[in-house]
Amino acid sequence: MTYKLKQIKTLTFFFSLFFVGALCSPMLLSTFSHFSLFHMAANMYVLWSFSSSIVSLLGCEQFIAVYLSAGVISTFVSYVAKMATGRFEPSLGASGAIMTVLAAVCTKMPEAKLAIIFLPMFTFTAGNALKAIIAFDTAGLALGWRLFDHAAHLGGALFGMWYVTYGHELIWKNREPLVKAWHEMRTKTTGKGGGGRSN
Numbered sequence: 001m002t003y004k005l006k007q008i009k010t011l012t013f014f015f016s017l018f019f020v021g022a023l024c025s026p027m028l029l030s031t032f033s034h035f036s037l038f039h040m041a042a043n044m045y046v047l048w049s050f051s052s053s054i055v056s057l058l059g060c061e062q063f064i065a066v067y068l069s070a071g072v073i074s075t076f077v078s079y080v081a082k083m084a085t086g087r088f089e090p091s092l093g094a095s096g097a098i099m100t101v102l103a104a105v106c107t108k109m110p111e112a113k114l115a116i117i118f119l120p121m122f123t124f125t126a127g128n129a130l131k132a133i134i135a136f137d138t139a140g141l142a143l144g145w146r147l148f149d150h151a152a153h154l155g156g157a158l159f160g161m162w163y164v165t166y167g168h169e170l171i172w173k174n175r176e177p178l179v180k181a182w183h184e185m186r187t188k189t190t191g192k193g194g195g196g197r198s199n
Contacts, residue, residue: 030092031071043094045117046102053105053112057164062172063101066163070100070156077155081141089146096152099133103160106130133157 055063074096082088105112110127134157140150163171 026075030075031068031094031097033092039093043098047094047098050098050101050105053109054101057104057108058168058172062168065172066100066104066160067097070097070159073159074099074152074156078149078152081151085144087144087146091149091152093149096149096156099153099156100160100163102133103130103157104164107161108164130157130161 058066071094078091078096106126106129110125110130112126113123114126114129115121115123134154137148137150137153137157139145140148141154
């Protein structure tokens with residue numbers, strides 16, 4: 001029985017599920033969970049393939065912020081799609097966040113040449129790859145295919161396209177006032193707490 005309770009607790013925190021109520025942490029934590037070793041390896045290979053390009057575009061700090069935000073946003077889009085379609089299957093994995101990375105790179109470097117693993121002789125442009133992926137996930141969402149979380153993929157892709165086109169200028173380059181306000185709020189909170197012990 002304890003084993004089953006542990007399983008339920010793990011599902012609650014690390015799966016994107018509808019029955020967890022107002023719990024928001026699974027929207028992020030499900031990004032770090034995978035169904036199998038193959039599922040994780042496939043996702044991490046794609047992330048690794050695009051990591052140097054996205055880091056050169058955004059830098060390490062901004063990449064981490066965008067990746068974590070993408071995990072939450074793609075899961076939220078998945079929730080909305082599940083509500084709209086009435087299909088409430090659990091989902092997990094980093095593919096929504098990785099789609100953000102892929103879409104961001106393909107949007108900024110549409111003429112870059114890509115290839116599929118084990119088929120390196122067939123190449124195509126990043127722009128065409130992005131169009132094909134979006135078309136595939138749109139069809140999957142519309143037709144109710146259940147092998148992948150197509151809504152999360154689409155949410156991640158659209159967020160990636162938006163961020164490198166508008167979000168970088170709108171959010172990252174104007175982050176200083178927000179960071180300053182956060183530090184001021186933290187300073188006031190710490191001051192009210194008495195400032196700690198004295199020797």
